Amino acid sequence: MHKEGQIVISASxxxxxxxxxxxxxxxxxxxxxxxxxxxxxxxxxGKTTAMKMLIGILSPTSGNASVAGYDIYTQTEHVKQNIxxxxxxFSLYEDIPVIENIRFFGGIYGVGAxxxxxxxxxxxxxxxxxxxxxxxxxxxxxxxxxxxxFSISILxxxxxxxxxxxxxxxxxxxxxxxxxxIYEAADRGVTVxxxxxxxxEAEYCDRISIMVDGRIAAMDKPAILKEQFQSPTIDAIFTQxxxxxxxxxx
Amino acid sequence: MRQYGVFIKKEFKHIIRxxxxxxxxxALPIAQILIFGFALTNEIKNTKIAILDLSQDEASHQLRDQxxxxxxxELNGDVHDVADVxxxxxxxQIKLAVIIPxxxxxxxxxxxxxxxxxxxxxxxxxxxxxxxxxxxxxxxxFQGDINGAYNLPYTITPEVRMLYNxxxxxxxxxxxxxxxxxxxxxxxxxxxxxxxREKEINTMEIILASPLKPIVLILSKAVxxxxxxxxxxxxxxxxxxFILGLPVAGNxxxxxxxxxxxxxxxxxxxxxxxxxxxxxxxxxxxSLMGLMLPTLILSGFMFPIENMPVPxxxxxxxxxxxxxxxxxKDVMIKGLGFASIWREVLILTGMTLFFLFVSYxxxxxxxx
Numbered sequence: 001m002h003k004e005g006q007i008v009i010s011a012s013x014x015x016x017x018x019x020x021x022x023x024x025x026x027x028x029x030x031x032x033x034x035x036x037x038x039x040x041x042x043x044x045x046g047k048t049t050a051m052k053m054l055i056g057i058l059s060p061t062s063g064n065a066s067v068a069g070y071d072i073y074t075q076t077e078h079v080k081q082n083i084x085x086x087x088x089x090f091s092l093y094e095d096i097p098v099i100e101n102i103r104f105f106g107g108i109y110g111v112g113a114x115x116x117x118x119x120x121x122x123x124x125x126x127x128x129x130x131x132x133x134x135x136x137x138x139x140x141x142x143x144x145x146x147x148x149x150f151s152i153s154i155l156x157x158x159x160x161x162x163x164x165x166x167x168x169x170x171x172x173x174x175x176x177x178x179x180x181x182i183y184e185a186a187d188r189g190v191t192v193x194x195x196x197x198x199x200x201e202a203e204y205c206d207r208i209s210i211m212v213d214g215r216i217a218a219m220d221k222p223a224i225l226k227e228q229f230q231s232p233t234i235d236a237i238f239t240q241x242x243x244x245x246x247x248x249x250x
Numbered sequence: 251m252r253q254y255g256v257f258i259k260k261e262f263k264h265i266i267r268x269x270x271x272x273x274x275x276x277a278l279p280i281a282q283i284l285i286f287g288f289a290l291t292n293e294i295k296n297t298k299i300a301i302l303d304l305s306q307d308e309a310s311h312q313l314r315d316q317x318x319x320x321x322x323x324e325l326n327g328d329v330h331d332v333a334d335v336x337x338x339x340x341x342x343q344i345k346l347a348v349i350i351p352x353x354x355x356x357x358x359x360x361x362x363x364x365x366x367x368x369x370x371x372x373x374x375x376x377x378x379x380x381x382x383x384x385x386x387x388x389x390x391x392f393q394g395d396i397n398g399a400y401n402l403p404y405t406i407t408p409e410v411r412m413l414y415n416x417x418x419x420x421x422x423x424x425x426x427x428x429x430x431x432x433x434x435x436x437x438x439x440x441x442x443x444x445x446x447r448e449k450e451i452n453t454m455e456i457i458l459a460s461p462l463k464p465i466v467l468i469l470s471k472a473v474x475x476x477x478x479x480x481x482x483x484x485x486x487x488x489x490x491x492f493i494l495g496l497p498v499a500g501n502x503x504x505x506x507x508x509x510x511x512x513x514x515x516x517x518x519x520x521x522x523x524x525x526x527x528x529x530x531x532x533x534x535x536x537s538l539m540g541l542m543l544p545t546l547i548l549s550g551f552m553f554p555i556e557n558m559p560v561p562x563x564x565x566x567x568x569x570x571x572x573x574x575x576x577x578x579k580d581v582m583i584k585g586l587g588f589a590s591i592w593r594e595v596l597i598l599t600g601m602t603l604f605f606l607f608v609s610y611x612x613x614x615x616x617x618x
Binding site for chain 2: 055056057077080081083085086087088089090091092093094095096100103104105106107108109110112113153162
């Protein structure tokens with residue numbers, strides 16, 4: 001269905017202002033199918049705002065963008081059917097069991113009853129949560145909650161999944177395990193758009209963009225960027241770019 | 251359709267999981283109606299009184315017996331002088347003292363004016379007034395008996411009939427009142443909290459980013475609370491019929507239909523509240539202050555609207571519970587049909603549509 005190198009996300013001059021404040025300032029980029037695209041930036045650089053415009057819960061002030069081939073202004077409904085989203089703050093229902101969360105989110109994304117049953121069994125099996133299916137989500141460790149939230153966000157086989165700082169608050173080993181799930185999804189052809197401020201995670205991405213003050217300051221493969229900036233780590237590049245930032249983190 | 255199904259199911263799961271809220275949802279109406287029914291009654295029944303009979307003649311004994319025979323009063327021991335009366339009042343043993351002066355019979359039968367003094371404890375003015383009115387009524391009856399015996403030519407006897415509520419039961423007033431309060435509290439407050447909670451725990455974003463239509467979210471949030479509210483209406487009616495002895499005079503289906511309408515009004519209000527706030531606490535606060543207080547003060551349930559200053563009377567028109575209160579009184583107590591309540595029903599329907607329209611509009615803009 002999709003040919004290699006097909007462009008799944010494209011943004012051109014995308015801008016969002018809140019009053020006098022320009023949160024996202026004319027950003028343009030493209031993401032190809034199956035790519036893991038890292039969206040880096042300090043807190044308040046505009047990552048989340050940009051992402052919210054792409055998933056259709058915030059309307060842009062100006063500029064154009066399309067996701068999964070659909071225009072984000074006019075075809076929001078189609079966009080929503082073809083994406084998965086995991087928000088910044090961990091967001092499943094803590095007071096209901098694991099299996100009920102899977103059923104609920106699968107249900108609102110329109111996964112059929114029979115398919116949902118098979119998929120939730122497979123999901124539980126993969127996350128080794130089968131015996132904890134009836135456990136309340138609040139009783140799971142944070143790392144597991146995040147893995148569960150990610151697995152649920154791709155349960156309906158979306159073309160693109162948007163992850164907003166998915167690994168906040170967990171240790172590097174747990175983060176590494178989380179990224180194994182991301183690779184697996186990308187191998188199946190799911191395009192991954194992920195924001196983070198952990199620089200070790202940046203190295204895992206196929207391509208990264210670094211946002212400073214609402215603008216994209218640098219964008220390429222991590223290795224190329226390191227060469228370009230003559231810097232041993234992404235962290236150093238980031239520090240170098242962020243030093244010029246006028247905005248203070250919120 | 252499937253989306254509605256999973257969503258409503260999830261909502262019920264939330265409610266069932268939260269045992270404390272569940273208890274409040276179902277026990278609150280029962281507690282309220284019983285408290286209003288038995289504890290907060292303003293009927294006079296077996297109130298302790300003292301009778302100081304300084305006359306001790308046939309007429310005074312007759313009056314004394316008549317007072318005690320009424321179910322309103324009960325004699326609290328014997329008093330022998332005014333000091334006894336005072337100390338009984340001060341120590342809260344009695345709420346009312348009746349003093350029959352010396353030569354009572356003599357004054358009566360010789361055409362002179364006979365006097366009886368009523369001393370009421372007016373720390374609670376309403377009770378004091380009611381007590382003195384009741385005692386006066388008994389004394390008037392007594393006088394009537396004597397006048398009958400003497401066959402006076404000129405007498406005017408008012409024949410009073412208390413329509414719709416012949417026993418003057420407080421239940422006739424507070425059952426519709428409590429019903430309005432409970433439905434408003436549960437439907438509006440719980441719905442707004444249920445929606446705002448999704449914002450607080452951030453699942454709202456996920457839902458907005460999903461293909462789910464806002465209307466599905468709104469309806470799915472409403473259905474569980476409509477169900478619970480209808481259960482509560484049934485409970486309140488059962489208690490009022492079988493425990494408080496207050497029958498439903500009108501059509502029970504009409505009563506349920508108007509309750510359903512009012513539940514919808516309350517849910518629409520809850521939706522509006524959920525649109526203007528992001529925290530559960532604020533939603534609860536707005537519901538309590540913005541809905542409960544006006545309901546208590548301006549619906550006519552606690553204080554008669556006719557006696558209020560004109561601006562308050564005008565203001566009371568925007569309180570939905572006022573209209574619901576009128577409708578329920580008409581249907582439940584007076585036994586009136588739809589023909590008599592259509593105006594109020596129309597007003598409530600209009601309000602509901604307005605609230606729904608506003609919240610739907612606001613909800614849509616939040617999406618964009």
